[in-house]
Amino acid sequence: MNILLVLIPITVLLALGACIAFFWAVDHDQFDDLDTPKLLPLLDPPDDAKPEDPPA
Amino acid sequence: MNAACWHCGEALPTGEQFSATVSGQSHPVCCIGCRAAAEWIDQLGLADYYRLRSEPALRPAASPNDAASWQHAELDRHLVRELDGGKQEAIMLIDGVRCAACVWLIERALGVVPGVESVQVNAVARRARVTWESARCSLANIIEALQRAGYRALPLDARAFADSRRAESRSALKRLIVAGFGAMQAMMFASALYFGVFDANDAGTRDLFRWFGLMVSSPVVLYSAQPFFAGAMRALRARRLAMDVPVALAIAIIYGASIFESLRGGHEVYFDSVSMFVFFLLLGRHLEMRARHRAGDLTDALAKLTPAYADRVAADGSIERISASALAGGDRVRIASGAVVPADGILLGNPCRVDESMLSGESAAVTKRAQDPLVAGSVVLSGPADMQVQRVGADTVLAAIVALVSRAQSERPRLALSGERAAARFVARVLALASLTAIGWSVVDPSRAFAATLAVLVVSCPCAFALAVPAALTRSLALLARQGVLVVHADAIENLAMATHAVFDKTGTLSEPKMEIHHVDARFAKNDALALAAALARNSHHPVARAIAQAAAGVPAAQVGQIEEVAGSGVRGTFAAHDLRLGHAAFALPAHAPEPSLADAVVLADETGVIAEFHMSEQERSGARAAISALACLGVSVEIASGDVEARVVAMARKLGVDHHHARQTPADKLDRLNALRANAACVIAVGDGINDAPVLAGADVAVAMGNGSDLAQASSDIVLSATDLTALPRAIALARETMTVLRRNQRWALAYNLLAIPFAALGFVPPWLAALGMSLSSLVVVLNATRIGRHAPAATGSQPHEAMA
Structure with missing residues (x-):
């Protein structure tokens, strides 16, 4: 069972990393509008080149 | 009857037809x-908007020409933020954002404006944040581009950059995600303990798992909760x-007790329960907050009501355009026809x-004479008017109304009395049971008193309150939303169920404006006069003009040429070599002395004299009568409280x-009447x-x-009826x-489960796996019970039973 002493801290570290990544994303406007971005990719015409499209 | 407009979805006018060519097809x-x-959107290659949208667009203004008024350095100082590298940034409140396709359209339409760097549109907050190079672009360019696509934009001043709602939703999201991660991890450690992976002689590993449980649940309790x-x-x-008291108590007791148990190596820890x-x-609160944010914001509503700029008359008679926030008492401002009064003051001159x-x-509109007071937010119909400013900003009558709104909002007991009483009763019961257990065990076997008391608290709290109420509320919120009833505050459901009185406003709620034609000159038939008026009025957005156009629906149209709208006065045009004028008497009959009988009328006239007079009256809103009788059936007594004059209120009542x-x-x-x-x-x-x-x-x-009411009214409400049909209310x-019936049944069920489980828990007969199973099963029953809401169309709705069953 000693392997638990390695695995459990790893899961805790992973969870901590996920929380930090999520906090970063929240602070960088990623969650301010949850309704529109999901539709935006569908709206681009597939064969139309849009070189100057700003990244969302 | 008529087909709907391709762009905005309103009924097409009779008579002259317009069509737009989009993607090679005429609509x-x-x-x-x-x-x-529509054609501009097509030119930009953005016609996909029409395929993707879920709501029709806002009807755009006929002549978007006020964009240039934003081109002032003085305004820029208040509305635009300077960034590094010659860039500027502004935040705009955008009217007419109705669905995701609007966001797509705005981002693309602004993206093609030269100099625009980035565009971020938030559909929920109805705001856009735009960054541009100051050398190649300006605020006025951007507002003009938005207007051409059919959106009205209002730049917000610098305070908008510190957005309290965004801060609120961000911190709620962070708390939620920390709680989610913590709960998952705590559950993982706890299941190892529950399933008895470690037998009694492996106490060291067991304690290790408990300490890990404490580590992952501490952020949940100390930060998220x-x-x-x-x-x-x-x-x-x-x-x-309030409801928060038993919740906070349960969290604190369970967490504290679990730490205590870990320290002394006791029987059970409940880190998983407390984090879940x-x-x-x-999660429940987060969903409710999102609904509340969707319904709009008081400060945004106030920003839309008052103009952002004012025209100040300097001592030498020249006019300078300044930000409305820079106005001070004693300033003289000029207000154009159709413009909104920027501050409270007194009228000077005409x-x-x-x-x-x-x-x-x-x-009805009011006539003001010199020295009469003007209030901010009202609209000058026949200008220009000069005004001496007396009170600005927070001292105006309008700001006082908004202050009244926020005070009434904060004073209202948000949770209904019955909810408070239920919470209080529940806390009292649980505490009584827990202390009984504690006392009982102290007499019998003091070493087990603590564990048993804790078991009682754990078994009772989460199930009864965490699921019984939200499950039922969530179900009914979804059902109501489908019927066009948007519930902003979930606890409104409880009050709605207990309602005994309904107080209606009249204008705009029970009634709709309607145009009636009076006194038609002998030279014309009634329908001909109506057709002429409608032909003149059709392109105007003034409410009176729209009422006339509506009254003329079904009347063959007249061909009137050279139509010209004179702002604040009326519309003129030519018909069979006659100069036709439609508007108030002074405009329609310029050569005649003003007649007092025509003061409130809308007059259609040519050079020789009056053709017809129109008077505004009211008609009841569709479904108003049915809604009021349905309310009476439900035992709700109805009152009308209106700001309008006695005669009109009595007639409508x-x-x-x-x-x-x-x-x-x-x-x-x-408000007094209500209290x-x-x-x-x-x-x-x-x-x-x-x-x-409000x-x-x-x-x-x-x-x-x-x-379809004002933003301020919507921002201060619990429920928004997006269906125009009032019968949605009953x-x-x-x-x-x-x-509420199902909810009470749920609560009783949860209580019965508790009453059954608590004695066994208190006596130490419930092994952890059985407690877990019992909790899940009881939660499942509560959720399934909630899904039964709305299955059977309740007989009391009466008015449209087949619709409720569909």
């Missing part, structure tokens, strides 16, 4: 504004027992007509069969649409705003009552 549209917007502790503190300081509990509660309906609820009515009510009068009703233990629904209704809405037990009440 009918209702006006020049819609045609311009903060809102519950803060809410409980607020309630206790106000000497009330916090997570589920936060008399003018002012529309104060948004503040007083009075449907008679038509609808309402016995109680009050005319000439100021917002404060209405008098509530003092007699009535639970009052207030229904309104105007700015003058304080009443905020002070009522349940505030219902009409979906249907919502019936559903709310059913919800």
Whole structure:
């Protein structure tokens, strides 16, 4: 069972990393509008080149 | 009857047809504004908007020409933020954002404006944040581009950059995700303990798992659960027992006791229960917060009502355009026709007509003479008018109304009395049971007293409150939303079910404006006169013009040429070599002396004299009568409280069969009336649409705003009726009552489960796996019970049973 002493801290570290990544994303406007971005990719015409499209 | 406009979805006018060519196909549209917007969108290659949108667009203004008014360095200082590298940034409130396709369209349409760097549109907050290079672009360019696509934009001043709502939703999301991660991890450690992986002689590993459980649940309790502790503190300081009190108590006791148990190596720890509990509660609150943010914001509503800039008349008579926030008492400002008064003050010089309906609820325009007071937010109909500023900003009448709204909102007991009582009873019961257990075990076997008491607290709290109420509420919120009833505050359901009185505003809520034709000159038939007026009025957005166009539906159209709208006065055009004028008497009959009988009328005239007079009257809104009789069936007594004159209120009350009515009510009068009703233990629904209704809405037990009403009314309401049909209200009440029945049944069920489980837990007969199974099963029953809401169309709705069954 000693392997638990390695695995459990790893899961805790992973969870901590996920929380930090999520906090970063929240602070960088990623969650301010949850309704529109999901539709935006569908709206681009597939064969139309849009070189100057700003990244969302 | 008529087909709808391709762009905005409104009924097409009879007579002259407009069409827009989009993607090579011709589509009918209702006006020049819609045609311009649709064809411009097509030119940009953005016609996909029409395929992807889920709501019709806002009808654009016919002549978007006020963009240039934003081109002033003085305004830029207040509205634009300078960034590094010659860039500027502004935040705009955008009217007409209705669905995701609008966001797509705005981002693309602004993206092609030269110099624009980045565009971020938030559909929920109806805001856009735009960054541009100051050398190649300006605020006015951007506003113009938005107007061409059919959106009205209002730049917000620098305070908008610190957005309190965004801060609120961000911190709620962070708390939720920390609770989610913590709960998952705590559950993982706890399941190892539950399934007895470690036998009794492996106490060291068991304790290790407990400490890990403590580590992952500590952020949940200490960080995520903060809102519950803060809410409980607020309630206790106000000497009330709110829902937050038992929740905070349960969290604190379970967490503290689990730490204590870990320290002394006791039987059970409950780190998983406490983190799951916090997570589920936060999830419910998060959903409610999102609904609240969707309904709009008080400060945004106020920003839309007052103009951002004013024209100040300098001492030498020249006019300079300044930001409205830079106005001071004693300044002289000029207000153009159709413009909004920027501050409170007194009129100087010529008399003018002012529309104060948004503040007083009075449907007719008021004539003001020199030295009469003007209030901010009212619209000058016949200008230009000069005004001496007296009060600005927070001292204006309009700001006072908004202050009244926020005070009434904060004073309202958000959770209904019955909810508070239920919470108080529940806390009392659980505490009594827990102390009984503690006392009992102290007598019998003091070493087991603590574990048993803790078991009682754990078994009882989460199940009864965490799921019984939210499950039923969530179900009924979804059902109501499908019927066009948007519930902003979930606890409104409870008040709705208990409502005994409904107070309606008249103008705009029970009634719709209607045009009646009076006194047609002998030279014309009635329909011909109507057709001429409608041909003139069709392209105007003035409410009177639209009422005339509506009255003329079905009458063959007349061909009127050279139509020209004279702002604030009326419309003119030529018909068979005659100069036709439609507007108020002074405009329509320039050569004649003003007649007092024509003061309130809209006059259609040519050079020789009056052709027809039109008078505004009111008709009842569709479904108003059915809604009021359905409310009576439900045992809700109906009243009308209106700011309008006695005669019109009485007439409407008679038509609808309402016995109680009050005319000439100021917002404060209405609030007094409401408080008098509530003092007699009535639970009052207030229904309104105007700015003058906002304080009443905020002070009522349940505030219902009409979906086409003012932003301020919607921001201060609990429920927004997006369906224009008033019968949605009695249907919502019936559903709310059913919800409360199921909710009470759920609570009773949870209580019965607790009563059954607690004695066994208290006696130490419940092994952990059985407790877990029992908890899950009881939760499942509660959720399944909630899904039964709305299955059977309640008989009480009466009016449209087949619709409810569909």
